[in-house]
Amino acid sequence: MSRGSVPFGDGADGVQEPPVVLDWIEATNPKDRMLMGTIARRRAPLGSHAMWHPMPNRAEKLDLLEEQSAIRVQELIPLRYARMSVSPFTFYRGTALIMASDLAATPVSGIPVQCVGDAHIANFGIFMSPTRHLVFDVNDFDETLPGPWEWDVKRLVTSVEICARDRGFDKATRRRAVQECIRSYHASMDEFAQMDNLDVWYANLDVEKTLQEYTKNGMPSKTLRKAVNKALSKDSNHAAQKFGELVDGEPRFRSDPPELVPIDELKGYDHEGPLDVTIRTLFDRYKDNLYADRRQVLDSYHRYHDAARKVVGVGSVGTRVWVMLLSGRDVNDALVLQIKEAETSVLERFVGRSRFRTHGERVVQGQKVIQTTSDVLLGWTSMTTPEGLRKDYYVRQLWNGKGSIDLDHAGKEGIINTARMSAWALAHAHARTGDAMAISAYMGDDDTFDNAIVTFAKQYADQNELDYEVFMDAIKSGRLPCAK
Incomplete structure (x- = not known):
């Protein structure tokens, strides 16, 4: 079980030790597993999850944003802050x-799972399975790392409260959305706790079946249907058409700075070596990490035409x-791949380092155990710059039937339905990678845990608004650069 919090400082070997230590004692039979979950309440009573009190030294949280920005492409930082400045919800997505x-x-509670790490409602959506079926699941894994399942739950449920505020919904609607989210997680985990292991592993949220079920139950979702129609049109050929053009008969990426910049137009990357060589090297090493059948598919796309930097x-x-x-x-048979830098997980300093050698592999291996079914071309790569710095990346298809829910224009039922589905997907990720029986038993048979999370979500949404004000003041004062 969790030994609770320990001071954040240097260990005996000079490496910083995480303040949250998950030391779960595994049990094998169902009765003991459920008992362990119940006993975990002694360490973290259900009602304790309602509490949110800022730490005394919390005032300079903007330092953490600047810490992240310091290792990123500097010319894009004003754009980062501009996107975060749109609303408290966009700010939350970047923090x-x-x-x-x-x-x-x-x-x-001390029950570990493979955390998503950034499980807000906008990081769930639609994508195409290898069997060409649309499924709804987690779709962002940059921060994934083993950790406390409660952290994912609190980030998701809080995001629903913040998103509902952003849409201007009244208090009753906001509370309903948040309640439906945590109830869905709780009920889904209870169901997974009763299922055989392989049944849990193969479970998925088929989008068409979900739409039919919502309609049958009088909960039609125009928001989800719109996302489905959009997802069906998103593949590599459409990506090539949207982002590319023919130049003297040769496919090229079109220039649309800063969102999309072909590599022959980029400046300031000289210290990383010739970009064309860098990208080809990353691609070759990525292929080496794929299973033989995936390499065979990739080898059939034998003509390389162009590369560009993209903002996402x-x-x-x-x-x-x-x-x-x-x-x-x-x-006309295009394949557009995205090679995205994998940084240190935001969870690492609090729960410990990944067991994988590179952050690219950390992301990919985490995604494969969390997600119902992953992109067949998902892989990782890395290389060392001339200055001796290692850069880690993961690779996937840019568009693979990927559809995002339009949260900016979703109505009440659209937000609530999305919250329900996101909570199911999160519970599924946790059940696949953690002890569903223990988590279910920990939450219990009543709504004590649910009510605590609802309370936390409201309090932390208030904190997020205060942080957003500080963030906006920092932009106005000139401390943080912001693109116009």
């Missing part, structure tokens, strides 16, 4: 490190993200 540092001071997301702005344009049978 996973701040929340991780706050959660490190909260109670944990909110929290990821400033990380190095490359896209490669390849073709197979002819130029």
